[in-house]
Amino acid sequence: MTLLVGALTIGLILSLLALGVFISFRIFEFPDITADGSITLGAALAAALLVQQVHPVTASVAAFAAGAIAGAMTGIINTRFGINRLLSGILVMTALYSINLHIMGKSNVPLLSERTLATMVERAGVALTGSSADVLIAGWSVPVRDVSVLAGAFVFVLVIAVALFAFFRTHLGMAMQAAGDNAQMIRALGVNVDTMVVVGLALSNGLVALSGALLAQYQGFADVQMGIGMVVWGLASIIIGEALVGVRQLGLLIAGGILGSVLFRLLVAIALRGGLDPNDLKLVTAIFVFAALVLPQMARHAASLRQKRAA
Amino acid sequence: MLALTRIAKVFGRATPNEVRALQGVDLTIEEGSFVIVIGTNGSGKSTLLNAIAGTFFVDSGSIELDGRDITAWPEHRRARLVGRVFQNPFSGTAPGMTIAENLVLAARRGESRGLGLALKADMRKELQDRVARLNLGLERRLDNVIGTLSGGQRQALTLLMASWVRPRLLLLDEHTAALDPKSADHVIHLSQDIVSRDRLTTLMVTHSMQQASNLGDRLIMMHRGRIIHDYSGAERRRLRPEDLLARFEAVRRAEQLDESAAEMLRRAYV
Numbered sequence: 001m002t003l004l005v006g007a008l009t010i011g012l013i014l015s016l017l018a019l020g021v022f023i024s025f026r027i028f029e030f031p032d033i034t035a036d037g038s039i040t041l042g043a044a045l046a047a048a049l050l051v052q053q054v055h056p057v058t059a060s061v062a063a064f065a066a067g068a069i070a071g072a073m074t075g076i077i078n079t080r081f082g083i084n085r086l087l088s089g090i091l092v093m094t095a096l097y098s099i100n101l102h103i104m105g106k107s108n109v110p111l112l113s114e115r116t117l118a119t120m121v122e123r124a125g126v127a128l129t130g131s132s133a134d135v136l137i138a139g140w141s142v143p144v145r146d147v148s149v150l151a152g153a154f155v156f157v158l159v160i161a162v163a164l165f166a167f168f169r170t171h172l173g174m175a176m177q178a179a180g181d182n183a184q185m186i187r188a189l190g191v192n193v194d195t196m197v198v199v200g201l202a203l204s205n206g207l208v209a210l211s212g213a214l215l216a217q218y219q220g221f222a223d224v225q226m227g228i229g230m231v232v233w234g235l236a237s238i239i240i241g242e243a244l245v246g247v248r249q250l251g252l253l254i255a256g257g258i259l260g261s262v263l264f265r266l267l268v269a270i271a272l273r274g275g276l277d278p279n280d281l282k283l284v285t286a287i288f289v290f291a292a293l294v295l296p297q298m299a300r301h302a303a304s305l306r307q308k309r310a311a
Numbered sequence: 312m313l314a315l316t317r318i319a320k321v322f323g324r325a326t327p328n329e330v331r332a333l334q335g336v337d338l339t340i341e342e343g344s345f346v347i348v349i350g351t352n353g354s355g356k357s358t359l360l361n362a363i364a365g366t367f368f369v370d371s372g373s374i375e376l377d378g379r380d381i382t383a384w385p386e387h388r389r390a391r392l393v394g395r396v397f398q399n400p401f402s403g404t405a406p407g408m409t410i411a412e413n414l415v416l417a418a419r420r421g422e423s424r425g426l427g428l429a430l431k432a433d434m435r436k437e438l439q440d441r442v443a444r445l446n447l448g449l450e451r452r453l454d455n456v457i458g459t460l461s462g463g464q465r466q467a468l469t470l471l472m473a474s475w476v477r478p479r480l481l482l483l484d485e486h487t488a489a490l491d492p493k494s495a496d497h498v499i500h501l502s503q504d505i506v507s508r509d510r511l512t513t514l515m516v517t518h519s520m521q522q523a524s525n526l527g528d529r530l531i532m533m534h535r536g537r538i539i540h541d542y543s544g545a546e547r548r549r550l551r552p553e554d555l556l557a558r559f560e561a562v563r564r565a566e567q568l569d570e571s572a573a574e575m576l577r578r579a580y581v
Binding site for chain 1: 402
């Protein structure tokens with residue numbers, strides 16, 4: 001049961017990564033690899049600040065801001081200097097590796113006794129229930145601390161998701177969607193598409209870095225390697241989410257991204273429990289995303305062949 | 312109102328594909344006039360409109376609009392003054408967004424876009440009223456995504472979007488060429504209504520000799536990046552489609568003569 005609660009919590013925390021990847025890959029169709037670096041950036045900066053006794057909320061906000069700057073850099077390299085989108089992200093991601101090492105001063109920072117958002121929520125949960133004993137949920141006994149953190153993560157993600165949805169209903173948010181949907185049209189309506197890309201990637205990577213900051217606080221450490229393959233992870237979550245909600249409607253897609261992230265994390269937890277070698281995790285994830293991208297295409301091709309044969 | 316002074320544009324300079332798209336075009340358009348642009352393929356009609364809209368910067372010459380020199384303005388800045396409808400019905404609308412969302416984007420043309428809620432109740436009411444005037448029944452489908460609409464419906468909406476905030480200049484780039492005859496007819500009537508109702512200064516490119524002779528109060532004919540004919544006033548009113556076709560025929564004959572003459576010279580001297 002502890003395993004299930006843990007998987008749900010990490011799934012929720014990584015859903016912020018999924019939302020970030022959703023903005024870059026789906027809204028802008030910008031294959032932004034920066035996320036691999038900015039999730040680590042968020043974790044590294046938050047951890048380094050927490051060790052310095054900075055308040056966890058301040059540390060998390062700082063992580064968001066740092067990620068936003070990294071995303072904006074990718075956007076500027078692409079739009080101002082005309083560097084290919086994929087390469088812009090790779091450049092920033094590579095640069096971030098060194099920056100992350102500098103921020104942490106070593107390849108990982110443990111958070112053993114530091115106050116984090118996780119410990120704050122745990123303490124609040126214990127204070128609320130009046131004990132740190134296990135609670136019974138549907139016949140299972142679960143530590144109060146774990147349930148508090150899960151509830152905290154849920155509320156946090158809910159607030160971010162609602163704020164994101166509200167943002168896309170504003171004039172600026174709509175212009176941003178249109179910049180991804182039809183750049184020529186929105187330019188003719190007076191919007192600087194380059195600016196939209198820079199702001200969009202900043203928002204995207206801000207969310208990704210925030211996800212990293214929360215992950216570090218939950219796991220109790222930040223590691224310079226933790227970002228590897230995270231873009232694909234986010235993409236897998238979105239693909240599952242899209243399959244779950246079906247429709248291309250923004251509010252549902254945001255909800256789908258969160259559900260997809262949680263479901264994907266659960267599947268991974270089950271697979272690991274069932275004996276999947278953790279070393280194979282990234283390989284399996286990559287194959288999953290490849291299959292999810294290719295299978296619908298092959299199905300359509302087969303269907304059109306069948307139609308031709310019938311005709 | 313609009314003053315083009317010797318604007319020139321070469322695409323692919325110093326390559327085998329070099330195209331001298333505009334070769335020193337001078338054009339002055341008065342406030343409130345409706346100018347039709349015709350010309351053979353590759354004559355520079357669309358390039359002229361794109362140069363004004365800022366799709367690219369001209370190599371030389373200057374563009375003045377509404378008393379301001381906009382030659383160095385980027386496209387999105389010119390959009391404050393210019394409304395556009397493209398030839399391709401897919402170009403003027405965001406297919407993944409709803410009719411209401413597209414229109415509300417157009418309602419802010421050239422204005423700053425902040426964090427205010429875009430689709431408020433009073434805005435929706437206005438959307439409904441204005442869309443109803445298109446007579447397409449789309450006012451009941453404001454929350455449908457644009458991608459599900461036909462080309463004609465999309466062009467009608469693009470026209471509404473381009474003129475939502477009154478543009479100082481309206482650019483129509485063969486906006487009915489990709490439509491079936493019935494939709495084309497509807498969109499042309501709509502264009503005429505909007506232009507005359509709001510007394511918009513308009514520049515319209517067309518391939519249709521029918522449209523060219525029926526619409527507008529001035530007609531210019533382009534060829535090889537230059538304006539070769541400019542009719543207005545009584546002269547413009549007398550023009551029939553046959554006259555325009557005859558002008559095209561004359562251009563074509565002159566071209567052929569040029570080529571055969573060149574051939575003759577080559578044979579004689581090379």
